[in-house]
């Protein structure tokens with residue numbers, strides 16, 4: 010069992026549901042809920058579930074979903090009929106496009122991943138958990154009355170709304186390769202939530218096309234949300250060294266200035282090297298170092314999933330990050346246990362596949378150190394406008 014022990018006086022809750030994993034977005038669609046089955050198999054084959062409080066997540070109620078989403082959109086989502094995706098003719102609420110197809114069981118799928126994030130947030134509010142995990146959540150593009158980029162219901166917004174019932178200030182951090190536009194927009198006008206997204210940005214082509222450095226919140230004297238949106242736009246190929254340095258530097262500055270009482274970390278695994286849709290060169294180690302840094306702050310922490318389109322690497326990252334949450338990462342044997350379900354998926358040219366080694370075409374790093382320092386300088390200046 011690799012010597013997994015439950016940390017003393019420290020609670021990690023894990024929220025999942027096998028029913029979520031069975032849904033299909035359709036043939037060749039990059040979003041595969043099945044990656045959650047792969048991740049769960051890995052987490053359990055290491056015995057990590059024995060060190061956490063595990064919960065089978067329930068469906069969020071209509072009332073809970075309508076804390077953020079419009080009743081009209083939720084009604085449409087519930088009753089939408091399966092149809093062939095039509096890219097040229099997006100239907101109402103952007104449903105039925107090739108990015109956001111209407112598939113069998115869609116409403117149950119959305120209610121379940123949202124229910125898991127809401128319950129995870131409540132565990133933190135009740136002080137029943139120090140870290141709460143929902144790898145099926147993290148669907149950061151969904152809007153009040155619109156689906157977008159594989160996201161239909163914004164479980165992160167719903168979870169943050171729960172946290173705000175008890176916590177005066179919540180810091181949202183998003184390491185998915187895409188800009189966390191839905192969460193940013195939802196809390197655009199409040200100074201109780203600071204949003205920070207690190208992402209690939211090239212002006213307009215890379216989805217969703219927003220998230221430039223100067224997008225910092227509605228700039229007006231009367232608006233408390235001004236300056237509370239932080240965006241870190243990056244070019245292709247960023248490596249662990251630059252990424253982790255940037256992450257620690259910027260998150261450190263945000264925590265000093267904003268003094269959050271809870272943190273939500275969206276761990277989108279499409280920022281990893283070799284991702285089918287991503288552009289970065291981040292390794293499992295670097296991705297995990299971001300989780301470890303957040304844990305080290307000793308502030309209630311909600312971990313959610315997000316993107317990630319090379320399933321074996323998504324499973325590696327989230328299993329590694331689960332081990333960081335429970336504090337057994339240093340004791341894990343990196344060789345994936347022989348009895349891991351679907352172990353063949355982790356094999357390439359190696360007989361002994363490991364948890365942390367991912368195969369991916371190295372992408373040329375288009376991020377000069379000078380640019381990275383300029384980003385930090387600009388955010389340092391921005392944070393001076395955030396009231397302490």
Ligand code: VJV
Nearest residue numbers: 036037038039107108148149158159185187216315316317
């Ligand atoms: O770039 C876009 C939008 C288009 C229109 C739709 N076509 C298919 C692609 C271009 C402008 N959408 C992005 C959405 C990315 C969502 C990321 C979500 C997250 O990781 O941030 C959080 C979960 C995009 N990139 C790639 C694709 N869509 C894509 C969609 C497909 C596909 C291949 C690529 C949909 C169906 C099929 N193949 C069969």
Ligand code: CA
Nearest residue numbers: 183185187207
């Ligand atoms: Ca991001």
Ligand code: ZN
Nearest residue numbers: 185187279316
């Ligand atoms: Zn993404």
